[in-house]
Amino acid sequence: MKLIDAIAQNSPEIATLRRDIHAHPELCFKEIRTAEVVAQKLTEWGISIHRGLGTTGVVGIVHGRDGGANGRALGLRADMDALPMQEANTFSHASLEPGKMHACGHDGHTAMLLAAAQYLAKNRDFDGTVYLIFQPAEEGGGGAREMIKDGLFEQFPMQAVFGLHNWPGSDVGFFAASAGPVMASSNEFKIIIQGKGGHAAMPHNALDPVPVACQLVQGFQSIISRNIKPIDAGVISVTMIHAGEATNVIPNTVELQGTVRTFSLEVLDAIEQRMQDMTTQLCAAFGLSAEFEFRRNYPPTINSAAEAEFCRQVMADIVGADKVQVQEPTMGAEDFSFMLLQKPGCYAFIANGDGDHREMGHGAGPCMLHNASYDFNDALLPLGATYWVRLAQKWLTQPLSKL
Incomplete structure (x- = not known):
């Protein structure tokens, strides 16, 4: 040395x-x-x-x-x-x-x-x-x-x-x-799924955002495995899910937050767009709406x-x-x-x-x-x-x- x-x-x-x-x-x-x-x-x-x-x-x-x-x-x-x-x-x-x-x-x-x-x-x-x-x-x-x-x-x-x-x-x-x-790159997202709350014993009178949120979390993983080239690295991690206040109440909203990591801006662009499309379209399919925020921190x-x-x-x-x-x-x-x-x-x-x-x-x-x-x-x-x-x-x- x-x-x-x-x-x-x-x-x-x-x-x-x-x-x-x-x-x-x-x-x-x-x-x-x-x-x-x-x-x-x-x-x-x-x-x-x-x-x-x-x-x-x-x-x-x-x-x-x-x-x-x-x-x-x-x-x-x-x-x-x-x-x-x-x-x-x-x-x-x-x-x-x-x-x-x-x-x-x-x-x-x-x-x-x-x-x-x-x-x-x-x-x-x-x-x-x-x-x-x-x-x-x-x-x-x-x-x-x-x-x-x-x-x-x-x-x-x-x-x-x-x-x-x-x-x-x-x-x-x-x-x-x-x-x-x-x-x-370091990036964060926040999604609020808007449904209609109601009695847990009468779900047909509500628009339950919880199962939609569960499907969305699982669906995000398919972006990495099915929308991004296998040789390109990317991570989507949903790290926070907030919903509900009582066991017998279907909540009005579910909030998801998490992080996305990539080694290229091209992959990041693709992930962000796919996440937004999936959020909007999946919620619409169940009669719900959603707010989608995506913040890019470090490239x-x-x-x-x-x-x-x-x-x-x-x-x-x-x-x-x-x-x-x-x-x-x-x-x-x-x-x-x-x-x-x-x-x-x-x-x-x-x-x-x-x-x-x-x-x-x-x-x-x-x-x-x-x-x-x-x-x-x-x-x-x-x-x-x-x-x-x-x-x-x-x-x-x-x-x-x-x-």
């Missing part, structure tokens, strides 16, 4: 910073303290900053020895927000905020990028510009989208953008990057081929080609996808281990993402920071005509 010595030597300081962020988690668009910590550190290291994109976002600007005159630039992105959940850990850096926890490792993502920023600020032996994007509100708020709306790519023109997420379950020292879709995260291969080469230079894996796509979602709709880039993964790094006082659960017993592995800090630095240095050596 070829870590940058200066980063490795400074990793205890960065680990302390990471744990401080972990102890003070903040939810989406409320990352006020975290953004202040980031801004103070970047300023302390002589890095120019811009604040306020996406409400609490911070962008650091590191020009190389040419002052960025050659026009080459790339973005490196870390997310800052925590999750609205109670931490089960009781070790010294556990959350001090009830009901809030860094259970996805965004504290570590922020710390890794800060470590890279510190090194790049002291070693500007490159031509071009590195934009350090500290993004709010990944966990459901769409902070990437909001930063883009506020002019991220207009104010900080870059030819590509890159992201990195920790991944529990694999040994520390491994990376993964792949071309194409690596995370799914699929799709890596561009050239940038994914470039990242794999950088990883191989650091840990060896045998430790660079192909990332199996997951139906989880990620709002870095909004950035990849605008710019070429790659969302990659760094192994977080199996949880053995956790100190005494960790919860009884596994060290998995979005688990109350999770904690980021500080052993990743010098490795992730080295990756960011080597990626930026190597990428900026390419001729502008190839970018």
Whole structure:
């Protein structure tokens, strides 16, 4: 493993910073303290900053020895927000905020990028510009989208953008990057079936929405098995059904809610249209009506081929080609996808281990993402920071005509 010595030597300081962020988690668009910590550190290291994109976002600007005159630039992105959940850990850096926890490792993502920023600020032996994007509100708020709306790519023109997420379950020292879709789109639906309530002993006097809702739930599964090509992935999950208040009363309405996940917008379009048609036509067949709402949250995260291969080469230079894996796509979602709709880039993964790094006082659960017993592995800090630095240095050596 070829870590940058200066980063490795400074990793205890960065680990302390990471744990401080972990102890003070903040939810989406409320990352006020975290953004202040980031801004103070970047300023302390002589890095120019811009604040306020996406409400609490911070962008650091590191020009190389040419002052960025050659026009080459790339973005490196870390997310800052925590999750609205109670931490089960009781070790010294556990959350001090009830009901809030860094259970996805965004504290570590922020710390890794800060470590890279510190090194790049002291070693500007490159031509071009590195934009350090500290993004709010990944966990459901769409902070990437909001930063883009506020002019991220207009104010900080870059030819590509890159992201990195920790991944529990694999040994520390491994990376993964792949071309194409690596995370799914995230979408939600809400359906209200309108019938006519009545006495449960006299159903002929009512228009019962309950059996129609049951048929609709089953029918949705046929969309995946019979309307979508077998080689295309998609998931429809009805996760909430609300109806009725008494055992002897047929309710007026049934409400269904759930989620849809796909790896392509084309499949998503087809699923949404088929769900709407099925809802409208099935309800009409039974003399009922329906309200159909479909909300698209995050698009699929799709890596561009050239940038994914470039990242794999950088990883191989650091840990060896045998430790660079192909990332199996997951139906989880990620709002870095909004950035990849605008710019070429790659969302990659760094192994977080199996949880053995956790100190005494960790919860009884596994060290998995979005688990109350999770904690980021500080052993990743010098490795992730080295990756960011080597990626930026190597990428900026390419001729502008190839970018």
